[in-house]
Amino acid sequence: MGDGLDLLKRGPNYVIQLNMVRICVCLPLLVILIVLFNIFHFPPSFQLKRLYIPALDKSLNTSTNSSITFHFSLRNSEQYSNIYYDPIKVTFYDNPNQNHSIANFTIPEFYQTSNSEVDYSGTVNSTQLNLEAAKREIAADGFKIFHVGLKTSVRYDLYGFWKTGRTGYRSGVDVKIGDTGAANVGKEILILARVTLVGLVIVFLSTDIFYFN
Incomplete structure (x- = not known):
């Protein structure tokens, strides 16, 4: 609860910037995982x-x-x-x-x-x-x-x-x-x-990375 109030006090721009940082960090990781799934085959x-x-x-x-x-x-x-x-x-x-x-x-x-x-x-x-x-x-x-x-x-x-x-x-x-x-x-x-790429994407999207307050 306290964390949410702190975020609100800092303003909506801070929340957007924080989520953008999360996206910039996680998207390259997802791309790497996609490439690995395409390179390595059973x-x-x-x-x-x-x-x-x-x-x-x-x-x-x-x-x-x-x-x-x-x-x-x-x-x-x-x-x-x-x-x-x-x-x-x-x-x-x-x-x-x-x-x-x-x-x-x-x-x-x-x-x-x-x-x-x-x-x-x-x-x-x-x-x-x-x-x-x-x-x-x-x-x-x-x-x-x-x-x-x-x-x-x-x-x-x-x-x-x-x-x-x-x-x-x-x-x-x-x-x-x-x-x-x-x-x-x-x-x-x-x-x-094999764990399918669809399952990986679903797990990724199920996180709160794309949740904007």
Whole structure:
């Protein structure tokens, strides 16, 4: 109460000047925060949903099928930024050390809108997988570990006005395959969350900075 009376005694010009000082101090901070939100981005999240190698499925009793069936998704968690992908190289490895690839393919460059998910599924041939060694490992340990990796570069479209420079993006996951030939997958490899700029602005405007007596 006393503070309010002191402000009134000093006159309306003092109150206006005080609020202008607050605005001059806080607005640059808000601009800095906006720039930071535009510079730093969360990478897309990769989720492997299915991996199946028929030659390792003992119920099929076949060793001639060298195919690998897959299904995965890429999710853009950005609320306001779209993503430009360069061609994505997808590689399958027969060990977690990623020193021996057994199959690969390339996804052409594409554009992903904000807060969206893109799914890919298909079949590739694996001519480098040692099926007999893999079956022996599964018989001994109950499973064999494979790895699926992605590598590309991405650019972010900031509110539709301009694009950032390219940023390297790599992701992947180790999966265990047993004698069914199928991997037990389905969990997100990377779960991302972001405080949106709208929320920041609302919090900023909810203060008494713009309150003029």
